[in-house]
Amino acid sequence: METQSFSISLPKNPSITVNLIPGHFTTNNAHTNNYLDVSVLKSNTAVARDVAREIAIPYLSTTLVDTIVCMEKMEVIGAYLAQELVQEGTSVINTGNIIHVISPLSNAYGNLVFPDSVTGRISGKNVLLLIATISSGRTLNGAMECIAYYGGKLAGISALYLASNVSVGAEIHPLFTSEDMPGYKLFPTSECQMCKSGQKLDAIISSEGYTRIE
Ligand SMILES: [Zn+2]
Known part of the structure; x- marks a missing residue:
C-alpha cells in the first residue's frame, strides 16, 4: 500500500477537501484501487460546518424537513445541517422549526431498523437522507427502503x-462526484484487475475507516 495520498478540493470552497489513498482495498461487496477518505469532513467540526452550509443550499428555501437520517457516521454534519436549515431568514422555509437528527440500527439480519421509540420521527415526516459515499448504491437503497x-x-x-453510474430514481445532491476523481474505481470483487494480477489486498474499508491486513 502506498503512503502517498492525493487531495481533491471543492472548487467553490477549498477548505472542503477529501483524500484519495492508492492501494488495493475491499469493502463488504466490492474492491477499489483507492480509499476515499472523507473522515475530516465528518469529524473536524469546523469543516463539517462548512460542509453543512454547502449541503443546505438546495433545500434552504424549498424543502420542509422534520428529520435528518444519517448514514455512515454523518451525525456531526447532520447536526450542523439542522442548524443551517432552521436559521432566521425571509426565504428560509424551516426557520424556527425543530429538526431531529437520527440514525438507524442494523439488526441481526443486516436490515436497517429504528427502535419503536423513534419511529414517530419518521412516520409521515419529511425526511432528508444524509449519506457519506454512494459508490454502488447498496447502502443508499437500504436506507431508502428503511425510510x-x-x-x-x-x-x-x-x-x-456520488459515483456517476449510480441511479436510484431520485435526485441526489453530492458535493463530489466521480468526475472530480477520474482515477478512483470500484470493481465487483470477481472483476477486480488487482486480484487477477495477483496483487494482495492492503486493507478492509468500513464506515469507520480502513484497517490494514497484516
Ligand atoms: Zn481485488
Missing part, C-alpha cells in the same frame, strides 16, 4: 460523494 418502510416522506438525498 419508506417506516412511512417517511423522502424530502431529499445528500452525499459527500
Whole structure:
C-alpha cells in the first residue's frame, strides 16, 4: 500500500477537501484501487460546518424537513445541517422549526431498523437522507427502503460523494462526484484487475475507516 495520498478540493470552497489513498482495498461487496477518505469532513467540526452550509443550499428555501437520517457516521454534519436549515431568514422555509437528527440500527439480519421509540420521527415526516459515499448504491437503497418502510416522506438525498453510474430514481445532491476523481474505481470483487494480477489486498474499508491486513 502506498503512503502517498492525493487531495481533491471543492472548487467553490477549498477548505472542503477529501483524500484519495492508492492501494488495493475491499469493502463488504466490492474492491477499489483507492480509499476515499472523507473522515475530516465528518469529524473536524469546523469543516463539517462548512460542509453543512454547502449541503443546505438546495433545500434552504424549498424543502420542509422534520428529520435528518444519517448514514455512515454523518451525525456531526447532520447536526450542523439542522442548524443551517432552521436559521432566521425571509426565504428560509424551516426557520424556527425543530429538526431531529437520527440514525438507524442494523439488526441481526443486516436490515436497517429504528427502535419503536423513534419511529414517530419518521412516520409521515419529511425526511432528508444524509449519506457519506454512494459508490454502488447498496447502502443508499437500504436506507431508502428503511425510510419508506417506516412511512417517511423522502424530502431529499445528500452525499459527500456520488459515483456517476449510480441511479436510484431520485435526485441526489453530492458535493463530489466521480468526475472530480477520474482515477478512483470500484470493481465487483470477481472483476477486480488487482486480484487477477495477483496483487494482495492492503486493507478492509468500513464506515469507520480502513484497517490494514497484516
Ligand atoms: Zn481485488
